[in-house]
Amino acid sequence: xxxxxxxxxxxxxxxxxxxxxxxxxxxxxxxxxxxxxxxxxxxxxxxxxxxxxxxxxxxxxxxxxxxxxxxxxxxxxxxxxxxxxxxxxxxxxxxxxxxxxxxxxxxxxxxxxx
Amino acid sequence: xxxxxxxxxxxxxxxxxxxxxxxxxxxxxxxxxxxxxxxxxxxxxxxxxxxxxxxxxxxxxxxxxxxxxxxxxxxxxxxxxxxxxxxxxxxxxxxxxxxxxxxxxxxxxxxx
Numbered sequence: 001x002x003x004x005x006x007x008x009x010x011x012x013x014x015x016x017x018x019x020x021x022x023x024x025x026x027x028x029x030x031x032x033x034x035x036x037x038x039x040x041x042x043x044x045x046x047x048x049x050x051x052x053x054x055x056x057x058x059x060x061x062x063x064x065x066x067x068x069x070x071x072x073x074x075x076x077x078x079x080x081x082x083x084x085x086x087x088x089x090x091x092x093x094x095x096x097x098x099x100x101x102x103x104x105x106x107x108x109x110x111x112x113x114x
Numbered sequence: 115x116x117x118x119x120x121x122x123x124x125x126x127x128x129x130x131x132x133x134x135x136x137x138x139x140x141x142x143x144x145x146x147x148x149x150x151x152x153x154x155x156x157x158x159x160x161x162x163x164x165x166x167x168x169x170x171x172x173x174x175x176x177x178x179x180x181x182x183x184x185x186x187x188x189x190x191x192x193x194x195x196x197x198x199x200x201x202x203x204x205x206x207x208x209x210x211x212x213x214x215x216x217x218x219x220x221x222x223x224x225x226x
Contacts (some may be wrong), residue, residue, distance in 0.1 A: 004157075031212075042118075043158075043203070043216040050212065058213060090157055102148060103214065105157035 002026045006091050006106035013081045013113045021076040021109050023091030029080055029104070031094045032074040033058070033068065037108075038086040043090065081113045116141045118206055120217035126129045127194055128225050135189040137204035142182050149178050149189050152201045152219070153183045161187070161202075194224045 007022045025032065035046035035058075045058030049068040063085060065077040074093075078085060089109045095101040127133055137147070146165050146222045150158040162171045162178040164187070170179040177190040187204055203219040 033214075035216075040218065042218045043205075043214075045213055045215075048212060056212070059215075092158075102160040102163050103158075104160070105150075107157040108155075 002090055004093055004104050004106035006089075007055075009107070010110050011112070013111065015082060016075070017081050018079050019081065019111075020078075021089055021091075021111070022075065023074045023093075023106060024072050025074075025104070026094040027073065027093065027104065028071060028072065029093035029095055032068065033055060033092050033103075034064070034073050034074070034076045035090045035092065036060065037085050037090060046076065046089075048062060078111075081111075083113045085111065086113045087111060116144075116205060116206060116208065116215040118217035119219050120202075120204060122220060123218065124223075125220040126223045126225065129196060130134050131194050131196060131224075132190070132192050133194055133222075135191070135204075135222070137187040137189070137217055138185075139185045139215070142185050142208050144182065145181055145209050146179075146183050146207045148186050148205050148207070148214070149176075149187075150203045152203060153209050154200075160202065183209065191222075194222075196224050196226050199223050 003024045030051045034046040035043040037043045044060045047066040049055045091106045092103045094103045149161045149165045150159045164180040180187045201219045201221045205214045205216045208216040
């Protein structure tokens with residue numbers, strides 16, 4: 001019962017470095033999304049995808065890129081990390097067009113940008 | 115823009131007490147509302163989902179209500195236990211169904 005798997009769990013970057021946070025789900029969910037969680041700010045949607053080949057911006061997309069080449073994977077890329085991107089990142093998925101369906105979350109990736 | 119507020123931000127109660135967590139939202143045009151639990155260092159676990167046409171949902175000792183017209187939801191926890199200690203978050207889904215807006219959460223501690 002893997003569910004939603006995120007890697008890495010922890011990462012430290014220097015300003016300007018790039019990296020990719022990986023997210024994979026084995027539930028055949030069409031909808032996938034990335035959130036960041038910051039103290040006092042709650043969870044905010046970065047990008048989401050309603051199916052392979054389709055992505056869209058959420059509330060705070062700047063500084064992040066995503067792609068969705070397969071149903072299972074939804075990587076989040078930081079092209080040039082900034083200290084403001086220090087946060088805990090969560091990937092979540094659900095059934096497609098599933099307005100009624102609950103969202104399943106990964107365990108998070110804690111990123112520190114120095 | 116939808117805004118979701120949870121009050122109180124933190125709550126400490128003795129074991130066995132019944133308690134209510136509050137969630138309010140500014141735009142009543144929601145599709146559904148979901149309550150989550152988050153343990154320290156972990157992801158979110160869905161507890162209850164209420165459709166916009168529903169008034170409440172129950173699961174075990176948990177009962178969530180929704181008053182869409184007034185922009186409010188409550189999560190009622192009966193006979194609280196130390197294992198209920200966690201952060202509880204509510205989130206509302208917009209009518210397009212693609213964006214979830216979260217509240218800041220209520221950090222609950224149940225003392226034995």
